[in-house]
Amino acid sequence: MIEHQSIKTSVAIIGAGIAGLSCATQLNALGFQVQLYEKSRGVSGRMSTRNTDEWSADHGAQYFTARDPVFIQELNKWMDADVAAIWNPRIKVYRANQWHEHSSSEKRYVGIPAMNSPGRYLAKSLPIQFNQTIDRIAYENGKWLLHSQETGDIEQQFDWLVVAMPAPQAQILAEPIDKSIEEIANHVDMQGCWTVMARFTGKPNAPFDAAFVNDEIISWISRNNSKPNRTGPETWTIHANPQWSQESIELEKDEASKLILDCAKKLGFDCDEANIAIHRWRYASGYINPILGFKLREDLNLGFCGDWLNGGRVEGAWLSGFKLANEISIKQPHLINKG
Numbered sequence: 001m002i003e004h005q006s007i008k009t010s011v012a013i014i015g016a017g018i019a020g021l022s023c024a025t026q027l028n029a030l031g032f033q034v035q036l037y038e039k040s041r042g043v044s045g046r047m048s049t050r051n052t053d054e055w056s057a058d059h060g061a062q063y064f065t066a067r068d069p070v071f072i073q074e075l076n077k078w079m080d081a082d083v084a085a086i087w088n089p090r091i092k093v094y095r096a097n098q099w100h101e102h103s104s105s106e107k108r109y110v111g112i113p114a115m116n117s118p119g120r121y122l123a124k125s126l127p128i129q130f131n132q133t134i135d136r137i138a139y140e141n142g143k144w145l146l147h148s149q150e151t152g153d154i155e156q157q158f159d160w161l162v163v164a165m166p167a168p169q170a171q172i173l174a175e176p177i178d179k180s181i182e183e184i185a186n187h188v189d190m191q192g193c194w195t196v197m198a199r200f201t202g203k204p205n206a207p208f209d210a211a212f213v214n215d216e217i218i219s220w221i222s223r224n225n226s227k228p229n230r231t232g233p234e235t236w237t238i239h240a241n242p243q244w245s246q247e248s249i250e251l252e253k254d255e256a257s258k259l260i261l262d263c264a265k266k267l268g269f270d271c272d273e274a275n276i277a278i279h280r281w282r283y284a285s286g287y288i289n290p291i292l293g294f295k296l297r298e299d300l301n302l303g304f305c306g307d308w309l310n311g312g313r314v315e316g317a318w319l320s321g322f323k324l325a326n327e328i329s330i331k332q333p334h335l336i337n338k339g
C-alpha cells in the first residue's frame with residue numbers, strides 16, 4: 001500500500017516588521033508552513049518603541065490610521081486583544097511662525113502599552129528566528145536557500161520566499177536573482193528621519209500633546225504619556241522632517257541633536273532640563289507611485305511586501321503583506337501531496 005503524506009508548502013519570510021508579520025499570519029491561516037527571519041532582537045521594525053530600564057518612548061511610527069475595511073477588521077481584533085487603542089491628543093500646528101489650533105475628525109490609533117504591541121501580539125503565533133540577518137539568497141532546483149550573516153547557511157530549504165524589508169535593503173538582497181526589483185526600488189525615494197527622545201522629570205509646559213510643524217527642521221513633536229496605557233517618566237518624541245533628515249543623515253549624533261533641540265527651543269519647547277537620546281532612521285519613509293500593493297515573481301516563487309509598495313505607513317504595510325499572502329495562495333495550492 002502506498003502511504004500518502006501531506007507536506008505543507010514552505011515559505012521563508014525575511015523581515016518581521018508589520019508587513020512580514022501580516023503576510024506570515026495570513027499564509028499560516030491559509031495552510032502554509034512559514035518561517036520568519038529577523039535581523040534584530042525583536043519584532044515590529046519601524047513600528048517601534050525604545051525601551052531602557054528607566055523610560056520608554058515610541059520612536060518610529062507615532063500613530064496609525066485605519067481606512068480600508070480589511071485593516072479595520074484587523075484593528076478590531078487588536079483592540080479586542082488590548083494591544084491597540086484610540087489616541088485623542090490635543091493637537092496644534094506650527095505654520096508661518098505661529099501656532100494654530102488643529103481640527104480634524106481623523107481617528108488615530110496606537111499600540112498599547114507600546115507601539116510595538118500589535119506586532120508582538122501577531123508574533124506570538126509565528127515561528128521567528130531573531131538575530132538573523134539574511135545576506136544571501138539563492139534559488140536552486142525550485143528551492144530557496146538562505147544564508148545568515150550570524151549563523152551561515154540556513155539548513156531548511158523553502159518553496160517560496162517573501163522579502164519584507166525597506167526598498168533599498170530588498171534591492172541589495174534580491175537584485176542578483178531578480179533584476180526587475182532594481183527598476184521599481186529605484187523609483188522609491190526612501191528618506192531617513194532623525195528622532196530625538198527627551199525625558200523630563202516634570203511635565204513641560206506645552207499647550208499640546210502632539211504638534212505638526214511646518215517649514216522648520218522639526219516636523220513632529222509628541223508626548224508619549226498622552227497615549228493610552230503609558231506609564232513611567234514623562235517622555236516626548238521629536239522627529240526632524242524627512243527632507244532635512246535625509247540631507248543631514250551623515251551628521252554626528254550630537255550635532256543633529258543640537259540642531260533639532262535649538263529648533264524646538266525656538267518653537268517654545270525647551271528641552272534644556274531633559275535627558276536626551278537620539279536615533280537615526282536611515283530608511284524611514286517613502287513609497288512607489290503609482291501604488292503596486294506588493295510584487296510577485298511567479299516564475300521564481302518570490303514575493304515582496306512592505307509599506308514602500310503600498311502607500312507607506314502602517315496600514316499600507318499590513319495590507320501589503322496580507323494581499324501578497326492571498327496572491328501566493330492563489331498561485332500555489334497550499335498542500336503538496338507526496339505519494
Ligand SMILES: Cc1cc2nc3c(=O)[nH]c(=O)nc-3n(C[C@H](O)[C@H](O)[C@H](O)COP(=O)(O)OP(=O)(O)OC[C@H]3O[C@@H](n4cnc5c(N)ncnc54)[C@H](O)[C@@H]3O)c2cc1C
Pocket residue numbers: 014015016017018019020037038039040043044045046047059060061062063064065132133134135164165166169173193195239281283284285305306307308312313314315317
Ligand atoms: C520615524 C518614523 C515615523 C513614522 N511615523 C508613522 C506614522 O505616524 N504613521 C504611520 O502609519 N507610519 C509611520 N511610519 C512608517 C511605519 O513605521 C512603516 O510604514 C511600517 O512600520 C513599515 O513596516 P514594514 O513591515 O513594511 O517595514 P519595517 O518595519 O521596516 O520592517 C522590516 C523588517 O525587516 C528587518 N530586516 C531588514 N533587513 C533584514 C535582513 N537582511 N534580514 C533579516 N531582517 C531584516 C528589519 O529589522 C525590520 O524588522 C513612521 C516610520 C518612521 C521610521
